[in-house]
Amino acid sequence: MSFQEIPQILYQETTLWVPRLLGVVLIILVYFVVIKLLKTAVKKLAEKFDLDVHLSSLLVRGARLGLILFAFISILGTLGINVMALVAGLGLTGFAIGFALKDTISNLLSGIMILLYQPFEIGDTIKVLGYEGEVTDIDLRYTNIESHGSRVLIPNAKLFTDPITVLNVKSAIEK
Secondary structure: OOOOOHHHHHHHHHHHHHHHHHHHHHHHHHHHHHHHHHHHHHHHHHHHOOOOHHHHHHHHHHHHHHHHHHHHHHHHHHOOOOOHHHHHHHHHHHHHHHHHOHHHHHHHHHHHHHHHHOOOOOOOEEEEOOEEEEEEEEOOOEEEEEEOOEEEEEEHHHHHHOOOEEEEOHHHHHO
């Protein structure tokens, strides 16, 4: 390579990389706009359908994580990196993680369903799995009940699959 070829090589590399870098900046800007719109839309839908705060927060975080992953893969593709192996690896990793965390994911999805369908609410007295007490908190993974001065954490998957007896419905008394 001679000294006279350097400007031509620099020009070629610049014309190759500047559009790619502008594409990356555009993808990042679009990502930030979409995530702001998504947060606003989820908040409005949560208020409209009277969804639990935990559930709407989970929806926002899940969508945000998905968008970050999609933006990252798009950025790598824009830079000219072959992302086929990465996408295939993410699919296999997702399968392995899902299989390893099946109980945790089951509790999480059951918690979402409980918050969505609301078979009982905070303040109700329920009986499940031999425990009886007042519901003090409904989390995405566990439901807390106060029973005879002690706190019992019941996995949401058990609450979603086993029979529950709602003994004292707080919401019906208040209405």
